[in-house]
Amino acid sequence: MGGKIVVAEDNPQIARLVTFKLEREGFEPVWARDGEEALALIREHRPDLVVMDVMMPMMDGFEVLQALKMDECCRSIPVIMLTARAQEQDVLQGFGLGAEDYMVKPFRPAELVARIQKILNRG
Amino acid sequence: MPSDKEMDDFASLLMPEVLDTMFHHVEDYVVWLDSTCRIRGVSRSLAGLVGITREEALGRNCQAVMRCRNSRGEDICVGPLGCERVMYDARPGPVVSTTVGMLDSGLPLVSSITYPLIVEGRVLGAVRFFRKEIDSMSATPDRHAVITQLSHELRTPLTSIQGYIDLLLSGDIERGSDLEREFLLTVSRSIVHLNEIIGEFLTKGVEDWWKGSETRSQE
Numbered sequence: 001m002g003g004k005i006v007v008a009e010d011n012p013q014i015a016r017l018v019t020f021k022l023e024r025e026g027f028e029p030v031w032a033r034d035g036e037e038a039l040a041l042i043r044e045h046r047p048d049l050v051v052m053d054v055m056m057p058m059m060d061g062f063e064v065l066q067a068l069k070m071d072e073c074c075r076s077i078p079v080i081m082l083t084a085r086a087q088e089q090d091v092l093q094g095f096g097l098g099a100e101d102y103m104v105k106p107f108r109p110a111e112l113v114a115r116i117q118k119i120l121n122r123g
Numbered sequence: 124m125p126s127d128k129e130m131d132d133f134a135s136l137l138m139p140e141v142l143d144t145m146f147h148h149v150e151d152y153v154v155w156l157d158s159t160c161r162i163r164g165v166s167r168s169l170a171g172l173v174g175i176t177r178e179e180a181l182g183r184n185c186q187a188v189m190r191c192r193n194s195r196g197e198d199i200c201v202g203p204l205g206c207e208r209v210m211y212d213a214r215p216g217p218v219v220s221t222t223v224g225m226l227d228s229g230l231p232l233v234s235s236i237t238y239p240l241i242v243e244g245r246v247l248g249a250v251r252f253f254r255k256e257i258d259s260m261s262a263t264p265d266r267h268a269v270i271t272q273l274s275h276e277l278r279t280p281l282t283s284i285q286g287y288i289d290l291l292l293s294g295d296i297e298r299g300s301d302l303e304r305e306f307l308l309t310v311s312r313s314i315v316h317l318n319e320i321i322g323e324f325l326t327k328g329v330e331d332w333w334k335g336s337e338t339r340s341q342e
Contacts, residue, residue, distance in 0.1 A: 011279055013309050017286040024295060055275050084278035085271055106282040108289050 002026045003048035003120055008038035008064065009082070010056045014105075018051060018082075021109040027116070035059025039067055042074055049116055052099075054083040054090070062097055069098040078119050082107065269333060276320050280313035287313075 005022055007029050009015040019029040030045055032038035036058040042050060050068075054061035061081060068074045078100035083090070086104040094102045101115050287306040290296060296303050324332045 011283075013283045013313070014279070014286070016309075017283065017290070021286075021290065055271075084275040084282070086274055086278075087267065087270060089267070090271075105278040106285040109286050110289065110293070 002028065004028045004030065004045055005116065006030045006032055006038060006042050006045060006047045006050045008032040008035065008050065008052045008056065008061060010034055010053060014053075017109065018112065021113060022116075025113050035061065035064045039064050042068060042077065043071070046073070047077060048120060049100075050077055050079045051082050051112070051116075052079050054081060054085050054094075062093060065094070065097045065099060080112075080115060080119070082112065272333070273324070277317065280317040280320070283313040284310050284317070 005027050007015055007018050007022070009018060009031070010033055015031050015033075019031055022029040030041055030047065032041045034057040038050070038052065038056070038061075039059065041047075042064075052061040052064060059067075061083065065079055065081070068077065068079065075098075079098070080101040080103060081094040081099045082103045082105065083094075084105045091102050091104075100119055103112060103115065287310050291303065291306055296306065
């Protein structure tokens with residue numbers, strides 16, 4: 001198992017947490033610090049999967065997701081939303097825009113990896 | 124990059140009937156979209172940037188922005204035909220979203236509505252309006268917005284605490300290592316931060332806390 005994963009997360013501590021765990025599990029994480037950078041890095045790297053925060057500067061995670069799903073080159077890349085936004089309408093919005101999975105913070109790193117592996121194994 | 128003629132042609136399509144149809148129910152904003160959908164919107168009430176010229180806009184890294192005025196005399200900016208990425212949300216119906224602390228203009232809370240510009244069945248561009256929500260939200264905080272912001276502020280340090288402790292308990296981190304110390308320090312700082320947020324919320328009440336959260340969003 002492995003693969004390139006873009007981690008879109010504006011909080012450096014959480015980004016460090018996610019990327020550390022992913023590296024330990026054999027993935028190749030690429031950190032994007034805001035929504036704009038995420039969109040650019042996803043288009044550049046064409047990762048196997050994206051882990052996406054919602055509340056980020058420049059573009060929020062929903063906007064990035066929406067942009068990806070309108071992009072021929074990127075629409076098939078699975079996206080896991082990883083966010084503090086836990087209200088039902090947020091979750092529904094995420095899935096409605098095409099997210100593959102939706103995880104609410106705080107989360108367990110091992111569970112995140114399990115969800116990633118499940119998606120990648122299926123694909 | 125569209126030529127000047129293409130920009131002019133596009134402008135002629137926009138005025139005035141199309142704009143009135145599209146924007147009749149929108150009040151008090153601002154529009155600014157660039158070719159990569161980067162958010163460049165600024166309200167009329169902020170910084171006066173709506174009056175920018177095309178050259179100024181280009182100088183601000185907006186690759187395809189033009190200035191228009193609708194029949195109500197309102198200035199708007201629009202991404203025209205030829206924008207490389209302007210149509211990501213150019214689909215039937217407006218796309219509505221609320222954003223906290225996102226604009227590099229320093230605007231802490233806006234909602235945006237993006238409309239596809241479709242003329243004779245062809246998608247010619249997209250227009251995004253930003254509505255300033257600061258004043259109304261400060262006076263009477265919207266329940267969803269408050270919960271969203273509070274959830275974000277509380278869950279962020281909680282995420283660090285739980286996540287790093289999980290890593291430390293996993294047995295993957297060597298005891299006494301620099302990594303262990305780094306992770307423990309992160310947990311410690313997150314607990315302090317979380318305590319500050321809870322203290323502020325409990326002592327100030329919802330409305331004062333909300334105003335404070337707006338300020339933090341701009342930092």
